[in-house]
Every structure is written in structure tokens, then in C-alpha cells.
Amino acid sequence: DGGITQSPKYLFRKEGQNVTLSCEQNLNHDAMYWYRQDPGQGLRLIYYSQIVNDFQKGDIAEGYSVSREKKESFPLTVTSAQKNPTAFYLCASTGTGLNGYTFGSGTRLTVV
Amino acid sequence: GQSLEQPSEVTAVEGAIVQINCTYQTSGFYGLSWYQQHDGGAPTFLSYNALDGLEETGRFSSFLSRSDSYGYLLLQELQMKDSASYFCAVLDTGRRALTFGSGTRLQVQP
Numbered sequence: 691d692g693g694i695t696q697s698p699k700y701l702f703r704k705e706g707q708n709v710t711l712s713c714e715q716n717l718n719h720d721a722m723y724w725y726r727q728d729p730g731q732g733l734r735l736i737y738y739s740q741i742v743n744d745f746q747k748g749d750i751a752e753g754y755s756v757s758r759e760k761k762e763s764f765p766l767t768v769t770s771a772q773k774n775p776t777a778f779y780l781c782a783s784t785g786t787g788l789n790g791y792t793f794g795s796g797t798r799l800t801v802v
Numbered sequence: 803g804q805s806l807e808q809p810s811e812v813t814a815v816e817g818a819i820v821q822i823n824c825t826y827q828t829s830g831f832y833g834l835s836w837y838q839q840h841d842g843g844a845p846t847f848l849s850y851n852a853l854d855g856l857e858e859t860g861r862f863s864s865f866l867s868r869s870d871s872y873g874y875l876l877l878q879e880l881q882m883k884d885s886a887s888y889f890c891a892v893l894d895t896g897r898r899a900l901t902f903g904s905g906t907r908l909q910v911q912p
Contacts, residue, residue: 723899732889732904733845740898748899780844790835791900793844 692717696781696794702802703768703775711766711797713781719792720785722764726750727778727796736779739764768799776801804828806890806903813909814880822875822888822906830895834866834873837889839905845889848875877908885910 694715703709715722721740725733735748739758753772758764764783768775778798782791806826814820824834833852837845851857851866851873863876877884887907891900 721898725902730905730907733902735899735901738897738899746897749901790847790850791837791845793846795844 694781694783694792694794696779696797698797699795701797701799703799704802706770708767708769709799711768711779711781711799713764713766713794714762715764715783715792715794716762717783717785717792718761719783720761721783722758723782723784723791724748724754724756724764724766725780725782727780733780736766775799804892804894804901806892806901808888808890808903808906810904811907811909813911815911816880816882818880819876819878820880820908822877822890822908824873824875824890824903826871826873826890826892826903828871828892828894828901831868832893832895834864835891835893835900836862836864836875837891837902838886839889840886848888880910882910882912884908 697712723738724736727733734750736754737756739745742761745758755767780796781794784791808824835850836848839845849864856865861878866873887905889902889905891902
């Protein structure tokens, strides 16, 4: 079955640590996205990539970094520079239509 | 930039019809999408309107008026499983990425 896999489902981070969230898709989609969702709020765009080896900052890119070395993979690193990283992180992908996103099941990150 | 406005919460009874409105402001516009998200889950795609008018998919319909920068999601024959958050989103011509509204929490009561 095609889809997007995010891991881990739950992640705990100590203050000052960098952590990397995994996102892998086998849908053969060119475009991939990272969103952050805080409780009771909408999704805010962190980074996106329309093609391999290229990515752009979204609305809240500060404190995050990404790479897109393979079409299937778009990992997100939450750095120690991100002041309030506790949130639900969602990865998505889409094909040429751009409007019908497929989302992964998300990673819930908590700073302890 | 882009901004979208939708009500924060709507309550309705099983079997009823409910309409969730969305107004948007964007510098460029491809179309308006709707997504459903159950608590703790991932958003799932419901519908997309690129042109004015009504799109129907089973119990769900979505409407767009580009001249009014307005759209709505219509849910008919409400079921308890429709209790979820619903997000409108715009795909703008410049960025080629979706911008989401803050979501409308729908509570369906027996």
C-alpha cells in the first residue's frame, strides 16, 4: 500500500538537543511538506520541497532545517534554536495536482 | 500573504445539515481545499474547488465564489463519526503550497 510513514510517533527531547523527524513516502510524489500544529490550531508551514535537492522556507522556518536528497525522503531537524518545539508535526506529499495532499500520521514532539 | 477565516466551533445534531464557511485573502489563487481531521489523527483530503460553483461528493459538498473570496463545506445527514475538525486551505500561485485556516471543530450530538 502506498502512503507516507512518519517516525517516531512520539518523541521526547531535552532542552538544547537537536532531533530529526523522519518522513518517507512511496507514492512517487515530487512535492513534500512539513507542517506544525499546536493544540486547537491550524497547520503552519515549516518547509516544503517541490523537487529533489531543492526546498523553500515556509512561514515558520526559524529553528528548523530539512534536506531532500532522495525523492522518497524529507527529514526535518528541530534544532536547539527552536524556542518552543513542543507540537504535533505533520509531513505531507502531493503529485502534480498540488491540491490533494496525503498526510503522514504525525510525530508528537515534547520537550522535557 | 494569505489569511483564511472560519468559525472556531459548530454544533449540530445527528441527521441534520451543517455549513462551515471560509473566507480568504490571498495575493494569488489556484483554488480552495477542505480537509477533515479527527482528534489525534492526520488530516484527510475532502474536496477541492478551482472554479465557482458546487462540487458534490456523497454527503459532502463544497462551494466556491471567487468574486467573493468565499467558500463553504456542506455536510448532510450528519453522523456521529463526522465529529472532527475541518480546515479550509488555499493553494496560492506564488508559493505552490497550501495555507490552512485555523479549523472549525464540529461536534455532532445525538
